[in-house]
Amino acid sequence: MEIGYLGAFLMGLFGALHCVGMCGSIMGVLTFSLPEEIRKDPLQLMGYLSYYSLGRILSYTLAGTLAGAFGAGLLFRISPQYGHTILLLMATILMIAVGLYLAGWFPAFAHIEKAGAPIWRKLEPIGRKLLPVSTPWQALLYGLIWGWLPCGLVYSALFIAIGQGGMMQGGLFMLLFGTGTLPAVMATGIFAEHVMRFSRNPKLRMIAGILLIVFALTGLIINW
Template sequence: MNAIDISAILSVAFLGSLGHCIGMCGGFVMAYTSAKIDPSSAALHQFFAHLIYNFGRMSAYVVLGLLFGALGSLFTFSAYVSGYFYFVAGIIMVLMGLSMMGKIKFLTSLESNLAFHPFVKKLFSYLIHTKKMVSFYGLGVLNGFLPCGLVYFFLAKAATSGSAFYGALTMALFGLATMPVMLGLGYVVGFLKGNVFRDWMIKIASLIIVLYGIYMSYLGYSAVVG
């Protein structure tokens, strides 16, 4: 994992959390905050509840990163095969970035349809109606496994790492970079939901995804023809 990789992960994750995550997860966070957290409770208790939720979210990301990194290792037996894998992964990243910009529809239906699957709704209902602290962790795990265009990009990156360890590390970095905004969502949601601000953050993050996808495809092309 080089400096370009780490820079892309942190910048896309942070900017994406200011744009895409607010739209995708904002309702989720506000729902459990309203239903499960008493506004009159101690500030430390409220913070701890949000922190547990975010740890649950990160746990799901790390597991997914580990699985996709291990899957990617199957394509790293030779530079030639790896080149094709990098090229295809880069094209997918470009399509994801264009989809987030609203230029094309790519995985959009999957992102929305699975989120409203009856099983997901039933599990969410159970977790949101129990007051146990561990339920915040469960909600975070559920949120982490829900389909999301931004997560798809990082899973593609995890797969290209060709390592279960680096795949998990990629997703851990993604989770950490999105945590500040997700932790403070309840306090600054009014500002972050501003359409102009969110649109700009999504556009910048999407552009970085497109450029990084082109970079990955170039690396794959160079490996194949070189």
């Protein structure tokens, strides 16, 4: 009754346009804040973008580890059978909501994503102090903070991570989810203007939203 690790990767991949919408502007700002000599050197630029993304994915992995520990230590001891079912339903509903939001059919979802705003308000000023980024370590630290940006897609993945059965499993699930988001976010860092324009295409967003909804429903049917 588990959404597997391949599912975690595909979830991140199918949610790519949501990632570009949420993280694209941040990645664009970070890219343009780098010294000109780094921006003009493809290898150096890729290195800094990789550090940003590594930090972000490490934060996802930490959150997944904590979520997995919570699930193993509390929720499933109380109700192993029904706890898993409830989490699966909640994750499915959240993924469908993200899909509807992407497709332009549920704009109110933007309010739901603000659930993590209190944490972000405390972390965001710390991130600002790291700008402009001039060293790989700064890029990594900024990525670690960036990983806590409120995001409905991440919340959906964390609900599933809770049900993975343990700390390691929850952490691995979120690691693979973060890896799935990597192509879109990295592309935004390199081709910021073009990718952002591409991501705003209504038809493309509708297709991506429908794919995410289909993935959510398929996961529910398979794992029910």
